[in-house]
Amino acid sequence: MAKIEGVCREVCNATEYVAIVTQGDDGPHLAGHWANYMFLDVEDEVIVFPVGRFQKTEQNLRKNGRVQLLVASKKVQGTKSPGQGCEIRGSGEIVASGKFVDAVRVKFPWARGALVVRVEETKTQL
Numbered sequence: 424m425a426k427i428e429g430v431c432r433e434v435c436n437a438t439e440y441v442a443i444v445t446q447g448d449d450g451p452h453l454a455g456h457w458a459n460y461m462f463l464d465v466e467d468e469v470i471v472f473p474v475g476r477f478q479k480t481e482q483n484l485r486k487n488g489r490v491q492l493l494v495a496s497k498k499v500q501g502t503k504s505p506g507q508g509c510e511i512r513g514s515g516e517i518v519a520s521g522k523f524v525d526a527v528r529v530k531f532p533w534a535r536g537a538l539v540v541r542v543e544e545t546k547t548q549l
């Protein structure tokens with residue numbers, strides 16, 4: 424079963440932004456992205472973002488490919504009240520060419536590359 428499904432997919436489609444956490448030598452590093460810049464490849468269990476800056480994120484991913492994303496929206500029902508958040512874990516890589524870069528450049532011609540997150544696990548938080 425695809426991992427970007429059900430509630431997690433709903434939250435990905437409803438969230439306004441995405442928090443992106445990588446691990447550096449000096450600790451965790453937090454970056455952000457607009458959710459409407461995010462491409463969900465549900466079939467291949469991959470999430471792709473256009474990359475402009477993200478220098479530190481790239482540096483971190485070269486040494487340690489682990490990445491975590493957090494998406495959340497009040498528009499999606501949680502278990503007890505309106506609002507759900509979804510934690511997405513996987514491995515990430517910033518690529519400068521290939522099909523994912525071609526895909527992001529259609530909408531975002533400024534992208535120097537693409538952040539490709541291969542989803543391994545998703546977990547709701549609320």
Ligand SMILES: Cc1cc2nc3c(=O)[nH]c(=O)nc-3n(C[C@H](O)[C@H](O)[C@H](O)COP(=O)(O)O)c2cc1C
Nearest residue numbers: 440454455456457460474475476477478479480481
């Ligand atoms: C909601 C949100 C949207 C962002 N969108 C972009 C973006 O489209 N392109 C970009 O390069 N940085 C964007 N940023 C800024 C990056 O998160 C920021 O540059 C971050 O520090 C990544 O660079 P770094 O890995 O070198 O720290 C956004 C940040 C937030 C909070």
